[in-house]
Amino acid sequence: MAELVVLYKTPKDAAAFDKHYAETHIPLAKKLPGLKKYAVSTGAVGSPAGPSGVHLVAILSFDSEAGKAAAGDVPKFASGGADLLIFDTKEV
Template sequence: MYRLTASYAHSDDPAALVAHYRDVHAKLGAKLPNVRSFSWGVCETPDGSKPAHALVAVLDWDTKEAALAALDSPAGKEAVADLQNFAQAGVDLEFQEVRKEV
């Protein structure tokens, strides 16, 4: 499995970041070709302190080639272009070859 993790920086307007992600960006992510799993959540910490990121999304494909093809597709290009509409504080995109231990 090949994974994309998107970690979003804290915005000046956290409610607007979450609303845009929920109402617009997540719907774009769900349209990516051959995505096997897509989940996201607002970050919290056990002690209530400010977490390193505001929101994290995780998307899985069968292979690296499938992930890269999805991002290069019209749906992928639309999702990437949408980042400018809500992620002005920044987003870290990281890929991983997933290895399950359990």
């Protein structure tokens, strides 16, 4: 299984980010071929040291690697930047 983890950093306008993410990006990402699961963080994203600077975490699971259309939308609303991590997983 392939996983895509996106760490969205704190945007300049959190309300605008949240609106675009909910109304545009989620519906776009849900059309990705092979998408099996799509989860997002709720509330503050912290770290053991305190605030993380991350506004939202998204975790998408696929049968195989995908996501170019959704990744292309990220610069349109993620004014704080985002780190996209793609990797395969195995049950342990």
